[in-house]
Amino acid sequence: MKHTENLVVGLGIAGLNLCHQLEKAGKSFLVIDRCPINSASLIAGGIYNPVVLKRKVKSWKVDELFPFLVQTYEELEMQLSNSFLHHNFPILKPISSADELVEWQQAVDEKRLAPYVNSREESRPLGPFHKNVVGSVTINDSGFVRIGKLVLSYRNYLKEKGVLIEDAFEHSVVKTEKSTISYKGVSADRIIFSEGRFISENPFFNWLPFRPTKGQMLTVRVPEELTPDRIYNQQFLLFPTEEKDIFRLGATYEWHNLDEVPTQKATDELIERAKRALDIQFEVLDAQAAIRPNVADRRPVVGRHPEIETIFLFNGMGSKGVMLAPFFAKQLVEHIYDGKEIASEVNLMRFKKRYANS
Numbered sequence: 001m002k003h004t005e006n007l008v009v010g011l012g013i014a015g016l017n018l019c020h021q022l023e024k025a026g027k028s029f030l031v032i033d034r035c036p037i038n039s040a041s042l043i044a045g046g047i048y049n050p051v052v053l054k055r056k057v058k059s060w061k062v063d064e065l066f067p068f069l070v071q072t073y074e075e076l077e078m079q080l081s082n083s084f085l086h087h088n089f090p091i092l093k094p095i096s097s098a099d100e101l102v103e104w105q106q107a108v109d110e111k112r113l114a115p116y117v118n119s120r121e122e123s124r125p126l127g128p129f130h131k132n133v134v135g136s137v138t139i140n141d142s143g144f145v146r147i148g149k150l151v152l153s154y155r156n157y158l159k160e161k162g163v164l165i166e167d168a169f170e171h172s173v174v175k176t177e178k179s180t181i182s183y184k185g186v187s188a189d190r191i192i193f194s195e196g197r198f199i200s201e202n203p204f205f206n207w208l209p210f211r212p213t214k215g216q217m218l219t220v221r222v223p224e225e226l227t228p229d230r231i232y233n234q235q236f237l238l239f240p241t242e243e244k245d246i247f248r249l250g251a252t253y254e255w256h257n258l259d260e261v262p263t264q265k266a267t268d269e270l271i272e273r274a275k276r277a278l279d280i281q282f283e284v285l286d287a288q289a290a291i292r293p294n295v296a297d298r299r300p301v302v303g304r305h306p307e308i309e310t311i312f313l314f315n316g317m318g319s320k321g322v323m324l325a326p327f328f329a330k331q332l333v334e335h336i337y338d339g340k341e342i343a344s345e346v347n348l349m350r351f352k353k354r355y356a357n358s
């Protein structure tokens, strides 16, 4: 029987970051993933933003997450000899009312958003944003990771190393013992599940309060006047692809009809939102949909199963997988190997009462 220290199930942005931290710590692992074409990680925008624009506050734990995020994706670029990270790629947020302008000014004056937002600007030409704009804020430390490209590249890397099994994992076949697990000819010290929204099919963790949301993104062609040097944000996100005049436009949130099928309704909604703010034409080239693994309290769920010592979870990245996964993957690896604490806000033990009642 083949032995590995860690059997990882699921290779989206969560599983990928986990493997990266395991590898950096010199620990062995084997990954099982059925390699879909439309997981959340493959179609996501990959944007990270240090500011919650609606509430004009810093994003949760951003000062800790940010430096580590940049470092991790730079390491992966080096390791895979490929480019994915567009850091310091500004988000341009137009402001459409005088009241909102004052609120932003207060946030800036009180340095509530420093160092991520240091000024807001009075009305000035805002490129193609045309309607009701009285000013703007620019967030400079934001950016995006070409997350689909990264996952596919990492998949190839693992394949070449011979540590990726492309198959559907069958939970009913796992055997757990005191200090090992076994699965179809593999034994491991532990199994770590990072299955994204498919956690609903995992009998070890189906008691957790996941609230998955469907999201749709479009690939659109836009006329040349839209400069590809920023992320446009106004109840939508519009940002460039690697091809001239081709942008991605997203994303919708839907709590029903949870499947990976794009709909005309969601396409119309996105185009409608964009046209309300931008005086340009869009040609829709493609639509993609996937399901985000959101949790009721909007925090990741990380840690050991309440009863089975050899089973772990790394999930619940919700709408922010790019930002959350690097930091908490490291925390989980340090917990497993060095006994360090997992932050209480993300530790799955916060739901232990639910487990007891399940």
Ligand SMILES: Cc1cc2nc3c(=O)[nH]c(=O)nc-3n(C[C@H](O)[C@H](O)[C@H](O)COP(=O)(O)OP(=O)(O)OC[C@H]3O[C@@H](n4cnc5c(N)ncnc54)[C@H](O)[C@@H]3O)c2cc1C
Binding pocket: 009, 010, 011, 012, 013, 014, 015, 032, 033, 034, 035, 036, 039, 040, 041, 042, 043, 044, 045, 046, 047, 048, 167, 168, 169, 170, 194, 195, 196, 197, 198, 199, 214, 215, 216, 217, 250, 251, 252, 289, 290, 291, 292, 293, 315, 316, 317, 318, 319, 320, 321, 322, 323
């Ligand atoms: C439209 C849209 C836009 C988004 N935009 C952003 C954004 O701009 N920025 C951001 O940070 N986040 C964004 N997100 C959220 C982001 O996609 C998620 O946070 C993240 O991708 C979740 O990653 P994951 O690895 O947990 O899950 P997934 O990406 O779903 O990966 C899970 C993997 O596990 C595998 N798997 C599951 N069960 C099994 C099994 N039984 N056997 C074998 N394999 C299995 C699946 O095949 C898959 O490969 C967006 C999501 C959507 C839908």
